Amino acid sequence: MADLVDLRSDTVTRPTPGMRRAMADAEVGDDVYGEDPTVTALEERVAALFGHEAALFVPSGTMGNQIGMRLVCEPGQEVLCDADAHVVTYEMGAAAAVFGISTRTVVSDRGLLDARALIAQVRPRDDWHLTATAAIAVENTHNRGFGRVQPLGELQALWEWSRGAGVAVHLDGARIWNASVASGVDLATYGRLADTASVCFSKGLGTPVGSVLVSSAERIATARLWRKRLGGGMRQVGVLAAACTYALEHHLPRLGEDHEHARLLAELLGVDPATVETNMVVVDDVAAPMVAEAAKAEGVLVGQVSARRIRLVTHLDVDRAGIERAAKVVGGLVGR
Numbered sequence: 001m002a003d004l005v006d007l008r009s010d011t012v013t014r015p016t017p018g019m020r021r022a023m024a025d026a027e028v029g030d031d032v033y034g035e036d037p038t039v040t041a042l043e044e045r046v047a048a049l050f051g052h053e054a055a056l057f058v059p060s061g062t063m064g065n066q067i068g069m070r071l072v073c074e075p076g077q078e079v080l081c082d083a084d085a086h087v088v089t090y091e092m093g094a095a096a097a098v099f100g101i102s103t104r105t106v107v108s109d110r111g112l113l114d115a116r117a118l119i120a121q122v123r124p125r126d127d128w129h130l131t132a133t134a135a136i137a138v139e140n141t142h143n144r145g146f147g148r149v150q151p152l153g154e155l156q157a158l159w160e161w162s163r164g165a166g167v168a169v170h171l172d173g174a175r176i177w178n179a180s181v182a183s184g185v186d187l188a189t190y191g192r193l194a195d196t197a198s199v200c201f202s203k204g205l206g207t208p209v210g211s212v213l214v215s216s217a218e219r220i221a222t223a224r225l226w227r228k229r230l231g232g233g234m235r236q237v238g239v240l241a242a243a244c245t246y247a248l249e250h251h252l253p254r255l256g257e258d259h260e261h262a263r264l265l266a267e268l269l270g271v272d273p274a275t276v277e278t279n280m281v282v283v284d285d286v287a288a289p290m291v292a293e294a295a296k297a298e299g300v301l302v303g304q305v306s307a308r309r310i311r312l313v314t315h316l317d318v319d320r321a322g323i324e325r326a327a328k329v330v331g332g333l334v335g336r
């Protein structure tokens with residue numbers, strides 16, 4: 001369907017003509033040998049953006065998160081996070097299955113970071129009965145928390161406590177760009193509140209693939225080994241890194257539009273605007289399978305989060321007219 005409005009996720013975007021041109025023109029080399037200048041330039045740029053020494057281009061956010069956590073957590077130790085975190089919900093149990101890392105969760109209010117609640121659950125390293133907590137993983141924005149932005153004060157409190165406690169902080173920053181645009185907090189401030197951070201280009205920034213893991217130079221050297229071991233060593237991927245560089249220059253500056261569109265959609269659907277902080281709108285108390293199916297028949301795709309909840313995510317492939325159309329279709333189906 002030509003005029004399909006796909007609001008299932010911000011991962012559904014297609015590379016724009018400008019991005020495709022940048023990809024076609026990219027200078028490339030063999031990145032496993034460290035010889036792809038476009039990849040190296042992207043890594044240096046992203047490390048600097050987040051206030052870290054070094055960075056590594058990886059194929060996916062899942063790989064960025066899992067290697068990031070492995071860098072700060074040994075097999076048999078645990079990572080603590082909220083119960084709805086992507087790293088424990090949607091990454092196929094990778095921490096345990098691949099790395100022998102235990103995870104433990106704390107129930108949160110829609111993913112809202114509560115530093116005190118997490119800290120209260122931390123288990124020490126020097127007790128031979130206990131699974132030691134080596135790291136805490138934080139997600140910003142929070143996917144299952146409807147794109148919620150984590151409060152800077154909580155991030156700072158966690159970071160300050162973690163320095164004295166010898167517990168690392170990993171940031172799942174798949175949508176850290178959205179957090180920064182919505183809060184006005186710069187990327188380096190967020191980056192400096194984490195030991196390791198994975199940031200994605202294939203969500204709101206609209207590339208077909210690509211994430212970057214940032215950390216210290218020493219850790220990133222180890223991450224390079226893990227990436228190769230996991231089969232993530234890639235060759236002439238300057239074509240992909242060029243898409244990411246293009247996205248930083250052309251798509252990051254427009255990200256606020258997606259947030260405006262989400263607010264408009266919420267308003268048109270009668271959703272509480274307080275629940276819309278970035279680019280996700282969640283509609284509750286609806287017959288989700290029926291609504292999704294009927295909306296699809298009218299050319300609008302929505303995500304089914306549960307039997308009674310749908311989610312609509314705005315992104316660069318949906319303009320204002322698309323938002324208005326989606327609101328009309330979905331609003332008609334849910335009686336709003």
Ligand SMILES: Cc1ncc(COP(=O)(O)O)c(C=O)c1O
Binds near residue numbers: 059142174200211
């Ligand atoms: C918060 C968050 N972290 C990590 C990921 C994983 O990214 P990928 O699908 O590239 O593995 C996603 C994917 O949507 C996500 O929403």
